[in-house]
Structure formats: structure tokens, C-alpha cells
Amino acid sequence: MSRMIAIYRRELAFFYNSIIAYIVMMMFSLLAGYFFYNLLAFFNLASVRVMQNPIASQQLSLTEGVLQPLFGNLSIVLLLIMPMLTMRLLSEERKTGTAELLFTYPISDWDAILGKYFAAVTVLLTMLGLTLVFPALLGNHADPEWGAVVTGYLGLLLLGMAFIAMGLFFSSLTENQIVAGILAFGFSLFFLIIGWIGPFVSSGTAKVIVQISILEHFHSFSRGMINTNDVVYYVSFSVFFLFLCSRVLESNRWRS
Amino acid sequence: MIEVQNLTKYYGKQIGILDVSFKADKGEILGFLGPNGAGKTTAMRILTCYLPPTSGAARVAGFDVLADSREVRSRIGYLPENVPLYLDLTVSDYLEFVGKLKGMSKKRRRERIDDVMEECGVSHVRDRTIGKLSKGYRQRVGLSQALINDPEVLILDEPTVGLDPQQIIEIRALIRNLAGRRTVILSTHILPEVSLLCQRVIIINKGKLVTVDTPENLKSRLQRSVMVDVTVRGGLEEIQSFLESRPDVRAVTHIESTDESTHSLRVESTENRDIRESLSSAVVERGFGLVGLYTTDVSLEDIFVHLVTKEDVD
Ligand SMILES: Nc1ncnc2c1ncn2[C@@H]1O[C@H](COP(=O)(O)OP(=O)(O)O)[C@@H](O)[C@H]1O
Numbered sequence: 332m333s334r335m336i337a338i339y340r341r342e343l344a345f346f347y348n349s350i351i352a353y354i355v356m357m358m359f360s361l362l363a364g365y366f367f368y369n370l371l372a373f374f375n376l377a378s379v380r381v382m383q384n385p386i387a388s389q390q391l392s393l394t395e396g397v398l399q400p401l402f403g404n405l406s407i408v409l410l411l412i413m414p415m416l417t418m419r420l421l422s423e424e425r426k427t428g429t430a431e432l433l434f435t436y437p438i439s440d441w442d443a444i445l446g447k448y449f450a451a452v453t454v455l456l457t458m459l460g461l462t463l464v465f466p467a468l469l470g471n472h473a474d475p476e477w478g479a480v481v482t483g484y485l486g487l488l489l490l491g492m493a494f495i496a497m498g499l500f501f502s503s504l505t506e507n508q509i510v511a512g513i514l515a516f517g518f519s520l521f522f523l524i525i526g527w528i529g530p531f532v533s534s535g536t537a538k539v540i541v542q543i544s545i546l547e548h549f550h551s552f553s554r555g556m557i558n559t560n561d562v563v564y565y566v567s568f569s570v571f572f573l574f575l576c577s578r579v580l581e582s583n584r585w586r587s
Numbered sequence: 588m589i590e591v592q593n594l595t596k597y598y599g600k601q602i603g604i605l606d607v608s609f610k611a612d613k614g615e616i617l618g619f620l621g622p623n624g625a626g627k628t629t630a631m632r633i634l635t636c637y638l639p640p641t642s643g644a645a646r647v648a649g650f651d652v653l654a655d656s657r658e659v660r661s662r663i664g665y666l667p668e669n670v671p672l673y674l675d676l677t678v679s680d681y682l683e684f685v686g687k688l689k690g691m692s693k694k695r696r697r698e699r700i701d702d703v704m705e706e707c708g709v710s711h712v713r714d715r716t717i718g719k720l721s722k723g724y725r726q727r728v729g730l731s732q733a734l735i736n737d738p739e740v741l742i743l744d745e746p747t748v749g750l751d752p753q754q755i756i757e758i759r760a761l762i763r764n765l766a767g768r769r770t771v772i773l774s775t776h777i778l779p780e781v782s783l784l785c786q787r788v789i790i791i792n793k794g795k796l797v798t799v800d801t802p803e804n805l806k807s808r809l810q811r812s813v814m815v816d817v818t819v820r821g822g823l824e825e826i827q828s829f830l831e832s833r834p835d836v837r838a839v840t841h842i843e844s845t846d847e848s849t850h851s852l853r854v855e856s857t858e859n860r861d862i863r864e865s866l867s868s869a870v871v872e873r874g875f876g877l878v879g880l881y882t883t884d885v886s887l888e889d890i891f892v893h894l895v896t897k898e899d900v901d
């Protein structure tokens with residue numbers, strides 16, 4: 332445990348001493364701000380239009396009009412950004428040879444995997460934390476459903492953690508960071524859009540595919556609901572890739 | 588302390604090491620000597636549990652590298668060949684980090700880090716970033732991380748490679764001091780290094796163990812004759828023919844003349860026997876002036892070339 336914490340702290344210090352974490356957080360905040368502003372402006376316009384029509388104005392909700400699309404957009408931004416955070420985690424150690432020292436210390440592979448995983452998760456948390464300013468602004472002028480804000484953020488966190496686990500796994504596969512990043516990006520995208528094939532395959536297959544789709548499980552979070560099924564999905568997704576990662580570390584030693 | 592039995596490692600079809608067995612006792616400095624690609628790094632990676640052997644067994648302090656890997660790893664300090672350090676950390680932060688990974692308590696770390704930095708001569712660069720240090724200092728930091736938990740066994744892969752002559756001398760002195768009660772295995776392809784540092788030498792070539800012996804024994808095993816350099820005052824031709832006429836001398840070679848009447852010659856004996864005494868009295872009795880007389884060592888270089896080429900012929 333103390334060894335895992337040591338790796339966690341070293342990895343976190345690396346993020347914050349290098350420019351990576353700042354660029355990633357800045358990009359995320361800027362994009363989130365842009366989406367927020369746009370959605371809000373559009374929502375404003377819509378509310379002015381429907382002012383005269385009481386039925387329509389009842390249907391207009393802040394959750395559906397602003398929060399839900401905001402979380403949806405941010406989930407895509409996470410897909411773009413997480414690989415930048417995870418690609419170097421293990422591949423760099425192999426490239427520079429520090430892995431040889433790291434894994435000949437009396438640590439377990441899990442100390443390294445989890446230390447690095449939670450360091451990236453911490454950057455993710457900071458990144459999401461910074462964007463809380465937007466719901467706060469919303470709260471100043473209107474009355475958003477706070478439950479939906481909470482579940483939306485929980486969804487983003489779980490989604491981001493799943494991307495990190497997958498990115499870490501790809502980082503264990505190669506000593507080339509760029510390759511690790513591209514693989515992580517490609518596969519994240521694949522898991523995101525796999526549901527699109529749904530209409531073109533048999534309904535049984537479609538059901539399975541929809542269950543695999545990473546985006547499918549995100550919808551209810553952004554609508555203000557927490558389904559056990561979705562939580563289990565994201566947690567298993569992370570655990571699965573962390574486990575694969577540990578197998579790779581072990582087999583690297585056996586093969587080479 | 589270290590026991591290796593029939594250790595074999597294949598990288599696919601490529602041989603890393605083949606059927607290597609040896610032992611190292613507590614407190615011993617053991618040298619791995621062999622040219623590039625001999626399998627030195629491979630053997631060390633197996634001993635440090637970084638790579639598993641294809642077959643055979645290796646035990647460190649009684650623990651098997653496969654079955655009790657963690658026990659082994661907590662007892663060794665390892666310095667890999669290219670000294671892979673975290674270049675973004677300062678020396679003291681780095682050692683602190685390594686101390687934690689080696690499971691040392693906060694108190695113990697505080698004690699050891701200062702001691703080790705002192706021992707390895709990096710105290711005055713403790714707050715410098717490792718990436719900004721010279722190769723020689725990185726080597727010292729590398730040694731510091733290996734030593735931080737006061738390990739019973741030190742494994743150093745080519746610790747002087749890539750250093751300048753002054754740094755080499757310093758690192759060698761450091762290694763000699765570090766040895767003490769520790770068992771040290773160090774690899775090198777530089778021959779004089781083993782005779783300077785090691786009590787026993789393992790010569791490996793193309794993955795196979797060629798021989799294990801002390802540096803001195805290796806020398807005498809190879810010395811078929813003793814060489815003596817003499818500096819004599821007198822006429823060169825006279826001296827030369829006199830020396831050649833002696834029964835215990837096989838050959839005489841003129842090395843140099845400092846002036847017209849002072850000549851240095853290399854005398855090779857017929858048998859493996861010290862001929863210094865008989866030679867000096869004979870020279871003096873004959874009326875030459877004896878200025879100097881020295882034995883010359885057969886270099887380990889010669890041994891190495893001999894053993895390795897012999898092995899190749901077999
Ligand atoms: N990772 C590897 N994959 C394939 N072959 C390797 C690997 N590492 C070493 N070898 C081969 O094993 C042999 C021994 O190498 P090594 O142990 O590095 O020798 P040394 O350290 O004595 O120079 C060499 O022929 C080398 O090419």
C-alpha cells in the first residue's frame with residue numbers, strides 16, 4: 332500500500348511538474364466553457380421565444396436543454412483528452428529503461444498499475460472540478476436540478492476512469508507513447524460508437540452490442556438517473572482493462 | 588549467498604546464456620567477464636528477477652528467483668547497464684522515492700539517505716535535478732539507489748562503461764569500499780577491471796561459462812614462461828649474446844636503450860620459474876652493471892584472448 336502511494340505521488344508530481352496536466356486541464360475547461368456558453372445562449376433564445384406559449388415553456392427544462400447536452404459533449408471531450416494523459420504512463424518507463432529498476436524493487440505489479448491509475452484519476456478529478464464553475468454560474472441565475480448535476484458528474488468520472496484504465500492498458504503494450512495514445516484513442520472511439528451498428532444487426536446481437544457501448548451507459552447519468560447496471564458496467568470496464576494490464580506486465584517479463 | 592545451477596535463457600531461438608552454474612560466497616566480489624553479447628546482462632537480469640530463466644535455477648540468500656522473487660528483490664541492490672534514473676527528480680527526492688519502494692520506514696530513510704549520499708559522494712548535488720548531472724554523477728546516484736536499503740547483494744552491470752578515466756578510477760574506488768560484507772557481482776568487458784576489483788572471475792562467452800577462477804590463478808594457469816625485464820650497462824651485443832647463452836633463457840628481446848651503454852631487454856624463461864635471482868647474479872658476475880630488473884605480468888587480456896579462442900576451437 333505505501334509503495335502504491337509512493338508511485339501515485341511520484342506520478343502525480345510528474346503530471347503537475349510537466350506541462351501535460353495544465354494543457355489537458357486548460358483544453359478541457361476551455362471546451363467546457365465554450366459548450367456551456369453556446370448551450371446557454373441557445374436556451375435563452377428558446378425561452379424568450381416560448382414566453383408567450385405556456386405549454387411550450389413548461390416543456391423547456393434546464394436539465395434537458397443545457398445539462399444533458401453539456402455532459403454529452405464533455406464525454407466526447409474526455410475521449411479526446413484521456414489518451415494524452417495515459418499514453419506515457421507505462422510506455423515511457425519501458426522506453427527509458429526505468430521499468431527495469433522499478434520492477435526489480437520489491438513492489439508488486441499492482442502497486443505500479445494502481446499508483447499510476449489513481450494519479451491519472453486525480454488529474455481527471457481536478458479537471459472535472461474546475462468545470463463545476465459552470466453549474467455554479469447556472470445556479471446563480473436559475474434553478475437547475477442539482478441531482479442531475481451530481482449524476483452527470485458521476486457519469487463523467489466513471490467514464491473517464493474507464494478511458495484511463497484502457498489507456499493504461501495500451502500504454503503497457505508498447506514502449507512508443509504515440510502508438511499507445513493512438514490505440515487508446517481508437518479503441519475509446521470504437522467503444523463509443525459501437526452502438527451505431529445496432530439497427531443493422533439482428534435484435535439479439537444489437538442488445539449485446541448496446542450493452543457494450545460505452546455511450547449507451549452514459550445517457551441515464553446525464554438525465555439525472557443512476558442505474559446500478561451502468562455503474563457496474565463502468566467499474567467492470569475499468570477492472571477488466573487494469574487486469575489485462577497486469578497480465579501484459581507479467582507476460583512482458585516472460586516473453587522477452 | 589548466490590547459487591546458480593544450469594541456468595539457461597533463450598530469447599526465442601537466440602541464446603542469452605546456456606547452462607551456466609556458479610556460486611558466490613558472502614562478502615565476495617565476483618566479476619563477470621566477457622565481450623559484448625556474452626550474456627552478462629542476461630545473467631544479471633535473471634538474478635534480479637527481471638527476467639525468468641528458460642530453465643535452471645538461481646537462488647539469492649537461499650531464495651529462489653522465481654518462487655520467492657519478492658524476497659530476492661528486497662535483498663539486492665541493482666544498477667542496470669544504462670543507469671535508468673528518473674531525470675525529472677532531484678537526487679534526494681529520487682532516493683526518497685526509491686526508499687519508499689524498497690519498503691523502508693520514514694525513520695530508516697532519513698538515516699540511510701544521508702549516509703548513502705555521503706558514501707557515494709553526491710551530498711553536494713542532493714538538490715540538483717538528475718537530468719542535469721554528468722554521467723559520472725548519475726552513476727553515483729545509480730549506486731546510491733542500489734545501496735539505499737543496505738542490501739546483502741549488489742549487482743552492478745558494467746558500472747564503469749561510458750565514464751571518463753578519472754570517473755572510472757573514482758567509481759572503482761567506490762565499489763571497492765562498498766564491498767565489505769556485501770556480496771558484489773559486477774560485469775565488465777574491460778579486463779584490468781576484474782583484477783583490480785574482483786576476488787574471483789567468471790569468464791563467459793557466447794552465453795557459455797568458459798572458466799571460473801581467481802585473477803591470480805588465471806594468470807599463472809596461462810603463464811608458460813616468466814618474463815623479466817632487465818636494464819644493464821655494457822655493450823648491447825655482448826649482453827644479448829650472454830643472456831641468450833644461458834640455459835634457463837628461451838628468448839631475449841631488445842626493448843630500448845636509454846643511452847649508448849644502457850639497454851633494456853626482455854628475457855623469457857624456459858620454465859615457469861622465477862629466474863630473477865640467478866639472472867641478476869650472473870649478470871653481475873660477468874661484470875655488467877645491473878641497473879634494474881622487473882618481472883612483467885602477463886595481462887588478463889592475454890588470458891582472455893587465449894581462453895576465448897581456445898573455447899572457439901573446441
Ligand atoms: N531482449 C532480448 N531479445 C533478444 N535477444 C536478446 C535480448 N537481450 C539480449 N539478447 C541476446 O542475448 C545475448 C546476450 O546478451 P546480453 O546478456 O545483453 O550480453 P552482454 O550483457 O554480455 O553484452 C546476445 O546475443 C543478445 O543479442
Ligand SMILES: [Mg+2]
Binds near residue numbers: 624627628745
Ligand atoms: Mg550487457
